[in-house]
Amino acid sequence: MSRLTREKRILNLSWFEARQHFRSPRMLALIALLTLFIGGGSWGLSDPHSAVTAQLGMDTPYEILFLVSLFVLFSSTLGVVLLGFDGISRKRLTGELAIELAQPINRTDLARAQLQGLWFAVFTPTAIASIIGIILIYAQMDVWPSVGEIIYFMIPTALVIYWYACIQLLASSIAKDLGSSVTLGVGVWMLFTLIWLLVTAVIASLMGVDVTNLESVEYNRFSEIVDLFSPNGVYQLLLENKLSEEDKPTMGSTYIWGAALLWSLIPSALFLARFKRLKP
Amino acid sequence: MLQLSEVTFRYPVPNWPTPWVKRLGAGIHKVNLDVHSGSILGLIGPNGAGKTTLLHTIAGLNVHDSGNVRLSGRDREILGWANAQRHIGLMPERVNWSGTSTPREALRRIVTMRGEGDSPEQLLELVGMRSRMDTPLENMSQGMRQRLSLACALLGSPDILLLDEPMNGLDPVAQAAFRRLLRNLADNGVAIIVSSHNLQEMELFVDSLAILHRGQMVSYGSLQDVERALGCSPSLLIAGNGWCPPSAGSFGTGVTMEMCEAWQGEEWRFTLHRNDGWTSDEKHDVLQAIEGAGGRISLLQTVLPSLEDLLSAATGEAADEIGFEIASDSMIPVRTWEVGEDE
Numbered sequence: 001m002s003r004l005t006r007e008k009r010i011l012n013l014s015w016f017e018a019r020q021h022f023r024s025p026r027m028l029a030l031i032a033l034l035t036l037f038i039g040g041g042s043w044g045l046s047d048p049h050s051a052v053t054a055q056l057g058m059d060t061p062y063e064i065l066f067l068v069s070l071f072v073l074f075s076s077t078l079g080v081v082l083l084g085f086d087g088i089s090r091k092r093l094t095g096e097l098a099i100e101l102a103q104p105i106n107r108t109d110l111a112r113a114q115l116q117g118l119w120f121a122v123f124t125p126t127a128i129a130s131i132i133g134i135i136l137i138y139a140q141m142d143v144w145p146s147v148g149e150i151i152y153f154m155i156p157t158a159l160v161i162y163w164y165a166c167i168q169l170l171a172s173s174i175a176k177d178l179g180s181s182v183t184l185g186v187g188v189w190m191l192f193t194l195i196w197l198l199v200t201a202v203i204a205s206l207m208g209v210d211v212t213n214l215e216s217v218e219y220n221r222f223s224e225i226v227d228l229f230s231p232n233g234v235y236q237l238l239l240e241n242k243l244s245e246e247d248k249p250t251m252g253s254t255y256i257w258g259a260a261l262l263w264s265l266i267p268s269a270l271f272l273a274r275f276k277r278l279k280p
Numbered sequence: 281m282l283q284l285s286e287v288t289f290r291y292p293v294p295n296w297p298t299p300w301v302k303r304l305g306a307g308i309h310k311v312n313l314d315v316h317s318g319s320i321l322g323l324i325g326p327n328g329a330g331k332t333t334l335l336h337t338i339a340g341l342n343v344h345d346s347g348n349v350r351l352s353g354r355d356r357e358i359l360g361w362a363n364a365q366r367h368i369g370l371m372p373e374r375v376n377w378s379g380t381s382t383p384r385e386a387l388r389r390i391v392t393m394r395g396e397g398d399s400p401e402q403l404l405e406l407v408g409m410r411s412r413m414d415t416p417l418e419n420m421s422q423g424m425r426q427r428l429s430l431a432c433a434l435l436g437s438p439d440i441l442l443l444d445e446p447m448n449g450l451d452p453v454a455q456a457a458f459r460r461l462l463r464n465l466a467d468n469g470v471a472i473i474v475s476s477h478n479l480q481e482m483e484l485f486v487d488s489l490a491i492l493h494r495g496q497m498v499s500y501g502s503l504q505d506v507e508r509a510l511g512c513s514p515s516l517l518i519a520g521n522g523w524c525p526p527s528a529g530s531f532g533t534g535v536t537m538e539m540c541e542a543w544q545g546e547e548w549r550f551t552l553h554r555n556d557g558w559t560s561d562e563k564h565d566v567l568q569a570i571e572g573a574g575g576r577i578s579l580l581q582t583v584l585p586s587l588e589d590l591l592s593a594a595t596g597e598a599a600d601e602i603g604f605e606i607a608s609d610s611m612i613p614v615r616t617w618e619v620g621e622d623e
Binding site for chain 2: 024096103
């Protein structure tokens with residue numbers, strides 16, 4: 001089978017997978033989440049009368065987009081959890097996995113189709129919500145972000161959804177029942193989204209960094225390093241990298257993009273390896 | 281068509297508190313099988329005997345630890361894993377198809393996976409789902425789900441068909457149609473392995489039988505051969521009124537007789553047993569002997585040995601011990617001797 005035919009088959013299977021997600025009732029919940037968070041966030045933050053406590057400028061559309069990325073992080077990654085927490089475990093429980101694994105198809109291809117399908121199912125509504133958000137920003141500020149800025153915003157967004165898709169499917173392939181699927185899926189999401197700040201502070205204090213002043217240069221430098229170990233952190237660093245000089249991360253772009261590359265490779269390699277050894 | 285020689289597969293079990301050190305759990309041990317094209321093999325055994333594991337190992341879902349799996353005379357490793365799977369169709373046990381997609385879409389997806397040009401509609405028609413092609417999967421009955429699983433197994437016209445408890449959830453009419461379909465497939469050269477724990481159901485359509493217990497093949501051959509080898513041939517159940525034979529001696533030598541409780545309208549009921557079973561001539565002689573002496577027969581029925589009887593004979597364990605026991609994850613060999621040999 002030629003490479004092209006193989007890729008076409010994977011794409012077709014991804015589409016089947018994504019279509020199943022699009023038609024699931026969970027997608028309705030995801031759309032509501034994305035509309036409220038990304039749409040509402042864009043509208044509220046671009047309001048000329050609004051003010052945030054963080055020492056961040058809100059003068060340009062890209063700066064608003066950067067702040068909106070916090071809502072993307074919260075809602076889209078939760079969307080991946082919603083759609084993907086039982087991606088493998090449900091099929092294992094229903095017996096569909098045995099049928100799929102018994103087909104004459106390379107397991108790597110099957111795993112890739114699953115991964116791409118989930119990624120596509122979450123990225124599509126996120127991208128649409130982001131575009132709506134950009135229109136709302138224009139409506140409030142009367143300025144469009146540049147095409148380059150929009151593309152730059154979309155690339156890390158696509159990446160962070162992909163990283164979470166890998167993590168969720170990996171967790172789902174480990175889980176043997178629905179309960180452990182939920183625990184693993186939500187647990188990983190909570191760790192990176194809600195608890196990471198605490199993790200950073202604990203590690204910092206253990207390493208002798210002053211944690212009483214979270215605005216200090218020393219702590220910021222340290223938290224940037226710890227953030228490289230979190231998909232959310234890398235996403236934020238990637239987007240921060242395009243802010244003005246004073247708001248940019250202190251570490252070089254090479255480290256950030258290097259971390260992004262590793263986050264793209266390691267979880268997907270782990271998932272593919274796990275899928276190859278999967279038993280129904 | 282399909283040959284298994286000394287195939288062993290054991291599930292790895294995490295060994296707490298050192299989960300990275302795996303120990304071997306339940307599985308199948310040194311299984312030998314030879315299934316010819318056009319034949320139907322019944323695989324029977326109690327829960328946890330290893331039927332599903334054996335089918336999954338043949339289907340390539342489990343990589344066997346040792347032994348050989350040969351398809352059409354070629355080793356599966358030489359044939360290539362995915363290529364071998366092209367020759368095999370698997371219908372897993374009780375697939376609980378779920379979601380909003382339809383049987384047509386589900387089958388189309390599997391067709392895409394196989395990269396073949398089968399028509400999902402034709403297959404759905406073959407398994408009697410013409411009117412249900414576009415019903416959401418989540419709204420289907422278990423019987424419909426079983427049919428869809430069968431359609432998946434038939435994709436690509438496989439040479440070997442593996443069916444795991446296929447009759448579960450099917451009504452008697454559908455079961456009869458299912459048996460006819462399997463016979464047709466076998467007549468067209470497909471080698472079929474069907475697993476079940478119901479011997480009576482199997483007897484209706486299989487050509488040979490393999491009994492699996494605690495991961496090991498305890499007996500294998502035609503139903504008559506297995507029964508003969510294990511000394512579990514069918515008995516005759518006879519009931520009636522009038523003259524009742526006083527002892528087994530009325531029916532010749534080598535016959536044992538066991539009286540049972542008579543049902544309403546009967547004066548007597550008993551079973552007759554012979555080690556070699558009963559031919560139609562012998563059944564006729566029994567009938568003549570009773571009626572000639574003035575008895576009136578209201579029931580004459582051949583009773584097959586139960587799975588427990590066969591397992592009990594094959595393993596030497598008491599039937600009541602086998603009945604509810606499930607093999608533990610540390611598989612214990614039940615026997616190392618062959619049927620007919622001395623222990």
